[in-house]
Amino acid sequence: KAQGQYNQFLERMAIGQVLYHQAVEQGLHKKPEVKLTLAMAARDALANEVISRVGEEAITEAKVQEYYETRKVQYARPSVHARHILVKELSLAEDLVKQLREGADFAALAKQYSTDPGSGSRGGDLGWFEKDKMIAAFSEVAFSSEIKQITDPVETRFGFHIIKVLEKRDTTPLDDVRAEIQTALEKEAI
Numbered sequence: 001k002a003q004g005q006y007n008q009f010l011e012r013m014a015i016g017q018v019l020y021h022q023a024v025e026q027g028l029h030k031k032p033e034v035k036l037t038l039a040m041a042a043r044d045a046l047a048n049e050v051i052s053r054v055g056e057e058a059i060t061e062a063k064v065q066e067y068y069e070t071r072k073v074q075y076a077r078p079s080v081h082a083r084h085i086l087v088k089e090l091s092l093a094e095d096l097v098k099q100l101r102e103g104a105d106f107a108a109l110a111k112q113y114s115t116d117p118g119s120g121s122r123g124g125d126l127g128w129f130e131k132d133k134m135i136a137a138f139s140e141v142a143f144s145s146e147i148k149q150i151t152d153p154v155e156t157r158f159g160f161h162i163i164k165v166l167e168k169r170d171t172t173p174l175d176d177v178r179a180e181i182q183t184a185l186e187k188e189a190i
Helices: 002-025 032-058 061-070 090-101 106-113 136-144 174-189
Strands: 079-087 125-130 154-156 159-169
Touching: 032 174, 061 174, 079 090, 079 106, 079 136, 090 106, 090 159, 136 154, 136 159
Parallel strands: none
Antiparallel strands: 079 125, 079 159, 154 159
């Protein structure tokens, strides 16, 4: 697909080049209405370049850091990094909990048994999430669990979840919101 798009781009460039040369040969660039259009296009191109440079100059590491620090309350969003295994039957969930508490590999069991199409293939890894991003019953258990603890099965409309919290944090790190901050600084400067 990328090759096809690249070929279309090259074709458009070639056609544009041919049309440009024809326009110059015909002296179209000397006509008053075309001169006005060219002047307006040049003005717009220059204005856009100024806007781009102002935006780029506004994004320094110091300004990103300052923006983050002055809005720390905004980024004080507790989150959890967890794995889970989702199964349909309570008896299977209970058996898996027993295996896990005896030292079985969580990721391996998640790959083998989890019916969650998104996380199952990743060893049950859900990544980082905030409390309101998951179903309430799931979130309550995940946020109240100790790190590395294997939970009892948690029932939701999807089935039975076994959760293992890997990490917790109280604040969203700067690197996770860097792009958002850079966009805000750029808009503010422009």
